[in-house]
Each structure stands twice: as C-alpha cells, then as structure tokens.
Amino acid sequence: LCTLSGTAEIGRNCNFVEYGDEIVVIDAGYAFPGHEMYGIDYLIPNVSYLKKNKEKVKAILITHGHLDHTGALKWILPELGYPPVYAGGFAKALIDLKMKEYKMEDKVKVISVDRKSTLNIGRNFKATFVGINHSIPDAFSIFVESPRGNVFFSGDYKIDMSPANEPQTDYEKLRNLRGKIDLALMESTNASNPGKAPSETEIFQNLGELISQQKGRVIVAAFSSLITRLYSLVEVAKRTNRKIVLSGKSLEQSIDIARQKNYINIDDKFLIKESNMSKYPDNELLLLCTGSQAERFAALNRISLNEHKFIKIKKGDLVIMSSSEIPENISSIEKMTDRLIALGADLIKDSVELKIHSTGHGNQEDMKMMHNLIQPKYIMPIHGPLTFRYFNKQNFVRWGVDEKDVFLTDDGQTWVFNGVSWSRGKKIESKPILIDGLGVGDIGDIVLKDRKQLSEFGIFSVILNISSKNKRIIGRPRFISRGFIYMKGSRELLQEIENLVMDIHRDWLNRSHREKMFKDEELRERIEKELSKLIYKRTEREPIILTAII
The missing domain is CATH 3.60.15.10 (Ribonuclease Z/Hydroxyacylglutathione hydrolase-like)
Incomplete structure (x- = not known):
C-alpha cells in the first residue's frame, strides 16, 4: 500500500x-x-x-x-x-x-x-x-x-x-x-x-421554512459540487412555486448532469434565464449562485460588487449562505457579505440555532x-x-x-x-x-520564491548604457521601480543607489583593465548583490533587483 x-x-x-x-x-x-x-x-x-x-x-x-x-x-x-x-x-x-x-x-x-x-x-x-x-x-x-x-x-x-x-x-x-x-x-x-453530522433532510426542512416565509427574492449560495443541497433547493422551489435562476457555469453543469441522471427532476418551466427575471414578481424567484467562498469572478461576489449584468441587489432580497466557510476564505467572505448588506440585502448564515448547511x-x-x-x-x-x-x-x-x-x-x-x-x-x-x-511541473521552489518576493517587495531595475569601446558608462544610470518605491519621493535613496552603482562600475573597470578581461556578468552580479544590501539597510525591504547592461 x-x-x-x-x-x-x-x-x-x-x-x-x-x-x-x-x-x-x-x-x-x-x-x-x-x-x-x-x-x-x-x-x-x-x-x-x-x-x-x-x-x-x-x-x-x-x-x-x-x-x-x-x-x-x-x-x-x-x-x-x-x-x-x-x-x-x-x-x-x-x-x-x-x-x-x-x-x-x-x-x-x-x-x-x-x-x-x-x-x-x-x-x-x-x-x-x-x-x-x-x-x-x-x-x-x-x-x-x-x-x-x-x-x-x-x-x-x-x-x-x-x-x-x-x-x-x-x-x-x-x-x-x-x-x-x-x-x-x-x-x-x-x-x-x-x-453526529446533521442529516440533509433537516437542512431541506429548514431551507423550506425559510424560503416559504420570504416575500421577496431569495438568493442562495451553495457549492456547485454539493448535489444533495441542490436537490433540496430545487424541491423547495417547486413546493413554494418559485422559478429557479441559475448563475454560474459550474452550477449549470451540475444541475444539467443531475437532471440527466434523474437525480433532480424538474420541468423546464421552472428554470428561467437571468435575462428574463424581470418578467416575474420577486416572490416567485429563487436564485442559485456560485461564490459561497467569495471567489473573485463567481456570481455572488460579482453581485456584491454590483458587477453582475442581470442581478442587482435591492431592499427585500434575502441572501442565504448554505455552505461552510473555508478558513483561509473567511476574510474575503466577510467583505463580500458586508457589501451585500450595504446594498440592502438581508443575510442568513448557517448557525447552531438554524442549520442551513450540513x-x-x-x-x-x-x-x-x-x-x-x-x-x-x-x-x-x-x-x-x-x-x-x-x-x-x-x-x-x-x-x-x-x-x-x-x-x-x-x-x-x-x-x-x-x-x-x-x-x-x-x-x-x-x-x-x-x-x-x-x-x-515546470514551476519549482525558486520560481515560487521569486513570485512571493515580487508580491511583497516589488522589483527594482538598473539600466546601464556602456560604451562598447572603452566600457565606460554613457550618461547616468537609469532606474525603474514597480511596487517598490515611489521614484519622485525617494530622490535621496536613488542618489545613494546611483553613487554605489558608479563606485562598483569604477572598481570593475579598473580591475578589468589590469586583468585585460571585461566580464559584464561579474559587473551585473556585483551591482545586484551590493544594491540588495544597501536597499535592505535603508528600507528593510527585499525587492527583486535586475541589472540590464546595454
């Protein structure tokens, strides 16, 4: 084994x-x-x-x-x-x-x-x-x-x-x-x-009572893979005479397969498109959405951001979160539900007193x-x-x-x-x-480390224009910062960086003349190493440093 x-x-x-x-x-x-x-x-x-x-x-x-x-x-x-x-x-x-x-x-x-x-x-x-x-x-x-x-x-x-x-x-x-x-x-x-884990039948009954008492639209967020819950919600819709609106590709696929396998039985007349919602009174609509974990482009999150083309929150809407909260998503979920409440929706989550998720x-x-x-x-x-x-x-x-x-x-x-x-x-x-x-399998630990460093500290680039004849710097070094510092507000640091680059180049040039060998890679490596030390000392940040020699 x-x-x-x-x-x-x-x-x-x-x-x-x-x-x-x-x-x-x-x-x-x-x-x-x-x-x-x-x-x-x-x-x-x-x-x-x-x-x-x-x-x-x-x-x-x-x-x-x-x-x-x-x-x-x-x-x-x-x-x-x-x-x-x-x-x-x-x-x-x-x-x-x-x-x-x-x-x-x-x-x-x-x-x-x-x-x-x-x-x-x-x-x-x-x-x-x-x-x-x-x-x-x-x-x-x-x-x-x-x-x-x-x-x-x-x-x-x-x-x-x-x-x-x-x-x-x-x-x-x-x-x-x-x-x-x-x-x-x-x-x-x-x-x-x-x-013991609650039975799905208990959840079915609780959702049925909640939805039957609601006079406005009901929007339910659930995992599209939780087929037993989707069955319960479809049955509740049939019993409360509500039309079902599906918002989310994975949800549509799950319902479609469940219908093909006769696990969910529902007539087409109960399923309406998002674009046709306006033809029905609010108390006849049950909207099933993806996005219970506040995924960026899932339906409920787009609704909370007022980005959904057809579904706009209004006073009287009830949002039911019929799902668990994955720990690393809790902060994002709270921000999403904050937005929904601010737009006028009422919100119900699973609790010990009212089980709407098992x-x-x-x-x-x-x-x-x-x-x-x-x-x-x-x-x-x-x-x-x-x-x-x-x-x-x-x-x-x-x-x-x-x-x-x-x-x-x-x-x-x-x-x-x-x-x-x-x-x-x-x-x-x-x-x-x-x-x-x-x-x-082409992404390793080094690439992930670079991505982490980029996300936390940004990138700082040094561009040197060097003469092919005498290897001296033409003009002054140029710098590009992305996600590291605001250039206009960091003139003192940039001047210190420029001085260090000029010193490193001068030392490299003298040594290369003595050895009668000019290795651009040595210059590049030394600039990146010494700049890394200086920048950390002055800012306690570790941006990725790239040196381009032209």
Missing part, C-alpha cells in the same frame, strides 16, 4: 495498492493552492513511481465525483497510458464531461459501477464498491482484496439515517466485511467535531458507527493535516482500539503487509506537481 497524496491535507486524494506485477489506484484528485503559491492553479499527485511502473497499473477506482478525487485524471491518465477508470454513474458523467472538454474522450475509458459492483481486476485484485452517503450521488467506500491482504478505503462519508434523495449507506454490506479488513483507511475531516463528512459519532460496522484489524487515519489525523487516532483509541494498531502515515509512505502485521516501507517521490496554466 502507498498513501501517495491527500494523506496530509484535504484534497489531492490518490492512493494505490501493489501486489506482484499489478497496481490498482484509488482516486486521482487535485487540490487548490494556498495563498503562498502565487499564480499556481492546482496541485496534483506526483505519479513518477506509477509512471515508471505504468505497465503494472490495471485500473483507477473512483470513490466519488468531487474534483479532489477526480480532478487530476486529465494529467495522470496520459502519464499512465490511459488505464480504465471505474466510477459510479454520477462521477462517470462528470468525468466524461471533463474529458470531452479536454478533447480526451476518445482515449479515456470510464466504466460505470454501482452499489452491487464487485470487479476482478487483473489476476490478483478484487474490488467491491459499497454505497455510502456523502454530498454527491453514487459515493462509495471501496474494499480491495488481494492474495496477501485486504484494504478498505472509506472515501468521504457520513452516516445519514434520512438522506434527502438517495439510498442510505449499505450497512449490511459494511457489516459483512467484519473480519476481512486488514487495514482501513479512514477519513479524518471532522475528527474534532463531537456528535457537511458531507461525518463527525465523531459517524466515525464511531463506521468503525463499529466494519471492525478492521488495523486503522490508518487519512484525509487531513496531521492534527486532524492525530485526533482521529485518539478517537479510535478512546473507542477501544489498541494505540499500536492505528498508524499515522505520510504522503509517499509505503506500507508492507506480511499477512499478519503492517510495517513501514520506503518512501517514494510525492512532492506535489504544480499546474500553472498550460505548464505542468
């Missing part, structure tokens, strides 16, 4: 099991970068080991259709020679759409599975898909059997006794795995949250129930930073599991099973591959 990526974070999920000359991969997701990764679009799993052994890769199994479990397929499949992908119906539809977008549909083979599926893969593996509840249809735990041992992948799950529009978790199938699981990889997202990840009681259902021999918390996984381990110990039977792993860590116990193997390359536009 290798916990390749997604072990120490929420996102970029990818693990694999290897036996003999065969490998089965579970999930292939991407993660979004932190704010310190300037200009990076996504982080994807490092599949260098799998690429070297691509003839061994027999299949990629998908637990569910969210992009942190499927988003890296675009880049990973070509590297591995396009092995078959097995996914539930909803995930398959999402993957097929993306592959068509990338013009890869003729090369990618996605095979549909369901709650009854058990697959023989190659000569050594058997995979059983177990239906669970998450926040998207056709979500699975996956049980992988091999001649040496069996591994259970929980996937993202919660124990929902009354899901809104899908079957309950297949509890009987989970119970039947007791005594067979040599290791269970268990998600840790909400390991610190006591109690996580798709189980809390402690859900995790305890899952453990009791499957009763694995060994446990490995995954899907979260070390703190999350540490507390998840403490939970299992508190519930009676021997501490030595719960393993904390790392990205790229391999584990070897001898038929009785697990031991750590060697680590393989797992540093995330960075995606920047069309570039894949």
Whole structure:
C-alpha cells in the first residue's frame, strides 16, 4: 500500500495498492493552492513511481465525483497510458464531461459501477464498491482484496439515517466485511467535531421554512459540487412555486448532469434565464449562485460588487449562505457579505440555532458507527493535516482500539503487509506537481520564491548604457521601480543607489583593465548583490533587483 497524496491535507486524494506485477489506484484528485503559491492553479499527485511502473497499473477506482478525487485524471491518465477508470454513474458523467472538454474522450475509458459492483481486476485484485452517503450521488467506500491482504478505503462519508434523495449507506454490506479488513483507511475531516453530522433532510426542512416565509427574492449560495443541497433547493422551489435562476457555469453543469441522471427532476418551466427575471414578481424567484467562498469572478461576489449584468441587489432580497466557510476564505467572505448588506440585502448564515448547511463528512459519532460496522484489524487515519489525523487516532483509541494498531502515515509512505502485521516501507517521490496554466511541473521552489518576493517587495531595475569601446558608462544610470518605491519621493535613496552603482562600475573597470578581461556578468552580479544590501539597510525591504547592461 502507498498513501501517495491527500494523506496530509484535504484534497489531492490518490492512493494505490501493489501486489506482484499489478497496481490498482484509488482516486486521482487535485487540490487548490494556498495563498503562498502565487499564480499556481492546482496541485496534483506526483505519479513518477506509477509512471515508471505504468505497465503494472490495471485500473483507477473512483470513490466519488468531487474534483479532489477526480480532478487530476486529465494529467495522470496520459502519464499512465490511459488505464480504465471505474466510477459510479454520477462521477462517470462528470468525468466524461471533463474529458470531452479536454478533447480526451476518445482515449479515456470510464466504466460505470454501482452499489452491487464487485470487479476482478487483473489476476490478483478484487474490488467491491459499497454505497455510502456523502454530498454527491453514487459515493462509495471501496474494499480491495488481494492474495496477501485486504484494504478498505472509506472515501468521504457520513452516516445519514434520512438522506434527502438517495439510498442510505449499505450497512449490511459494511457489516459483512467484519473480519476481512486488514487495514482501513479512514477519513479524518471532522475528527474534532463531537456528535453526529446533521442529516440533509433537516437542512431541506429548514431551507423550506425559510424560503416559504420570504416575500421577496431569495438568493442562495451553495457549492456547485454539493448535489444533495441542490436537490433540496430545487424541491423547495417547486413546493413554494418559485422559478429557479441559475448563475454560474459550474452550477449549470451540475444541475444539467443531475437532471440527466434523474437525480433532480424538474420541468423546464421552472428554470428561467437571468435575462428574463424581470418578467416575474420577486416572490416567485429563487436564485442559485456560485461564490459561497467569495471567489473573485463567481456570481455572488460579482453581485456584491454590483458587477453582475442581470442581478442587482435591492431592499427585500434575502441572501442565504448554505455552505461552510473555508478558513483561509473567511476574510474575503466577510467583505463580500458586508457589501451585500450595504446594498440592502438581508443575510442568513448557517448557525447552531438554524442549520442551513450540513457537511458531507461525518463527525465523531459517524466515525464511531463506521468503525463499529466494519471492525478492521488495523486503522490508518487519512484525509487531513496531521492534527486532524492525530485526533482521529485518539478517537479510535478512546473507542477501544489498541494505540499500536492505528498508524499515522505520510504522503509517499509505503506500507508492507506480511499477512499478519503492517510495517513501514520506503518512501517514494510525492512532492506535489504544480499546474500553472498550460505548464505542468515546470514551476519549482525558486520560481515560487521569486513570485512571493515580487508580491511583497516589488522589483527594482538598473539600466546601464556602456560604451562598447572603452566600457565606460554613457550618461547616468537609469532606474525603474514597480511596487517598490515611489521614484519622485525617494530622490535621496536613488542618489545613494546611483553613487554605489558608479563606485562598483569604477572598481570593475579598473580591475578589468589590469586583468585585460571585461566580464559584464561579474559587473551585473556585483551591482545586484551590493544594491540588495544597501536597499535592505535603508528600507528593510527585499525587492527583486535586475541589472540590464546595454
């Protein structure tokens, strides 16, 4: 077993099991970068080991259709020679759409599975898909059997006794795995949250009551990937006789696929375009928007900035934030909601008193129930930073599991099973591959450091016009500053910089005459080094310094 990526974070999920000359991969997701990764679009799993052994890769199994479990397929499949992908119906539809977008549909083979599926893969593996509840249809735990041992992948799950529009978790199938699981990889997202995750049916009822009481327009922001919530909102719209306006491309795609898969049933007459809203009274409109995390160009943020072409906030509008707040986005979300309130909207957020959002990840009681259902021999918390996984381990110990039977792993860590116990193997390359536009893996730490330096301190350029005959400076040095200093207000500093440049050039010129060798690169390097020291001493800033010799 290798916990390749997604072990120490929420996102970029990818693990694999290897036996003999065969490998089965579970999930292939991407993660979004932190704010310190300037200009990076996504982080994807490092599949260098799998690429070297691509003839061994027999299949990629998908637990569910969210992009942190499927988003890296675009880049990973070509590297591995396009092995078959097995996914539930909803995930398959999402993957097929993306592959068509990338013009890869003729090369990618996605095979549909369901709650009854058990697959023989190659000569050594058997995979059983177990239906669970998450926040998207056709979500699975996956049980992988091999001649040496069996591994259970929980996937993202919660124990929902009354899901809104899908079957309950297949509890009987989970119970039947007791005594067979040599290791269970268990998600840790909400390991610190006591109690049980609220049911989607409770959220459905609360949203229904809220919206039915509203006399004006209702604008709801939710994750476009949270399909169970979209189902609830569509049903509320039908019951309250409101037309639905969709604002956001990802939202439109999700609703379209949900309708194709018969997960959401709604007549076209209930769906209207943004441009036709004025034809209906306010109390007959329900607007579903992207942008719950205040993403710059998402619908709700553009509405708050009064930049949306069709949707303008007015007094009497109710904005419902039916989503969680990702910690690093809280400041941006607050600024967005400030703007919405200032424009005249009323605002409702999820709270303990009024639950209008439920996580798709189980809390402690859900995790305890899952453990009791499957009763694995060994446990490995995954899907979260070390703190999350540490507390998840403490939970299992508190519930009676021997501490030595719960393993904390790392990205790229391999584990070897001898038929009785697990031991750590060697680590393989797992540093995330960075995606920047069309570039894949061509951005390294040095480039990121430069981008960070540019964002914090700007750039300062020195331009020297040097005679090709005698190597003396023609005229005076010229300076360009971007994001560093205001030139007109920094004459004293600029004069000091000019003096230093002239001194460095004079010293270089004298030494070059003695050595009878003129190296422009030496002059450039010395100017940048000495200027860096002077500028830091005078300003305590570290702009990128570039010297151009003409």
